[in-house]
Amino acid sequence: MTTNTATATPALQVRADRAVGLWLLICAAMILAMAVIGAITRLTESGLSIMEWAPLAGALPPLSEGEWQRVFALYQQIPEYQEINRGMSLAEFKTIFWWEYIHRLWGRLIGVVFALPFIWFLLRGRLRRDLVPHLVAMFILGGLQGALGWYMVASGFAARTDVSQYRLVAHLAAATAIYAYILWVAIGLLVPNPAPSRDTRAPGLRRLLAGFAGLVALTMAAGGFVAGLDAGFIYNTFPLMDGRLVPADYADLQPWIANLFENVAAVQFNHRALAILTAGAVIGIWLHARRLDLAPQARTACAWVLAMTAGQFALGVAALLLVVPVWLGALHQAGAFVLLGLSLYALRVLQPVATR
Numbered sequence: 540m541t542t543n544t545a546t547a548t549p550a551l552q553v554r555a556d557r558a559v560g561l562w563l564l565i566c567a568a569m570i571l572a573m574a575v576i577g578a579i580t581r582l583t584e585s586g587l588s589i590m591e592w593a594p595l596a597g598a599l600p601p602l603s604e605g606e607w608q609r610v611f612a613l614y615q616q617i618p619e620y621q622e623i624n625r626g627m628s629l630a631e632f633k634t635i636f637w638w639e640y641i642h643r644l645w646g647r648l649i650g651v652v653f654a655l656p657f658i659w660f661l662l663r664g665r666l667r668r669d670l671v672p673h674l675v676a677m678f679i680l681g682g683l684q685g686a687l688g689w690y691m692v693a694s695g696f697a698a699r700t701d702v703s704q705y706r707l708v709a710h711l712a713a714a715t716a717i718y719a720y721i722l723w724v725a726i727g728l729l730v731p732n733p734a735p736s737r738d739t740r741a742p743g744l745r746r747l748l749a750g751f752a753g754l755v756a757l758t759m760a761a762g763g764f765v766a767g768l769d770a771g772f773i774y775n776t777f778p779l780m781d782g783r784l785v786p787a788d789y790a791d792l793q794p795w796i797a798n799l800f801e802n803v804a805a806v807q808f809n810h811r812a813l814a815i816l817t818a819g820a821v822i823g824i825w826l827h828a829r830r831l832d833l834a835p836q837a838r839t840a841c842a843w844v845l846a847m848t849a850g851q852f853a854l855g856v857a858a859l860l861l862v863v864p865v866w867l868g869a870l871h872q873a874g875a876f877v878l879l880g881l882s883l884y885a886l887r888v889l890q891p892v893a894t895r
Contacts, residue, residue, distance in 0.1 A: 560728030585635035704767025734834035
């Protein structure tokens with residue numbers, strides 16, 4: 540039976556919103572998993588193993604020995620093979636191929652998991668009218684993200700042995716934005732009427748949390764430059780870098796602005812500094828929240844943000860000290876997305892009236 544949300548009873552509308560919210564939450568979780576797979580792909584140097592972009596035909600891996608030889612021959616033409624992996628066997632190539640293939644396949648799966656329920660909810664009349672433009676925008680952004688991923692990969696086929704750190708950060712930032720967009724809408728549907736806080740200073744806390752969420756996103760982007768330049772494999776001490784608070788080669792490049800994006804010492808230092816700033820900010824926000832008369836849900840959300848920030852900071856330091864093992868680097872990537880998600884949740888439950 541088709542339900543029209545324009546005439547649905549409040550109980551039916553709540554159930555429809557909850558179903559849509561859970562579906563979007565699954566999509567957000569899949570994007571988080573995609574980011575983790577992407578981190579593994581980067582850390583295993585697997586991202587340049589597929590030289591073709593075939594959105595439909597590329598869903599199938601090589602199915603014959605001849606096809607494996609063909610894709611391997613394509614890989615042997617690029618600088619990464621010729622300068623770093625020359626002499627790699629077909630079996631070794633398959634190892635890096637599978638990580639990139641899984642990364643791309645998971646992206647296609649996200650598209651299917653988003654598109655099919657969207658069509659079903661739309662045909663069944665389960666979607667609010669004001670929600671439809673947001674969902675269409677999410678789908679379009681997802682498609683553009685796939686194209687941006689290929690644009691990033693293509694940067695490593697000519698004069699480089701890896702991808703451009705600028706394009707990698709753009710790809711990460713786009714994934715972060717889509718994840719935050721979907722999660723924000725999902726939480727609004729799942730928690731439509733959070734208990735209002737009785738303290739008149741609560742709006743100020745919301746502004747602080749909004750700034751904190753932006754700081755988390757900025758720190759994630761800075762981490763993208765660390766990954767893009769392999770900057771996590773040097774200065775593997777904390778809190779000092781080669782015995783100094785600020786590394787001696789922080790400003791070696793000219794013009795000076797290039798250091799922020801191309802100097803491995805500066806890139807790692809900036810990520811550290813932003814992480815420390817984030818940790819300090821959340822402590823201040825939590826102490827401020829304790830003094831306010833907040834609803835229990837909002838108070839708990841602020842505590843979760845504090846705890847996750849501490850855990851994420853510890854993961855980052857551990858990854859640095861252990862010279863970024865793949866599993867720990869992937870876990871640190873996951874932690875960043877979880878922290879951003881908890882920040883958005885705290886913002887939502889501090890909002891007396893949901894905004895969709």
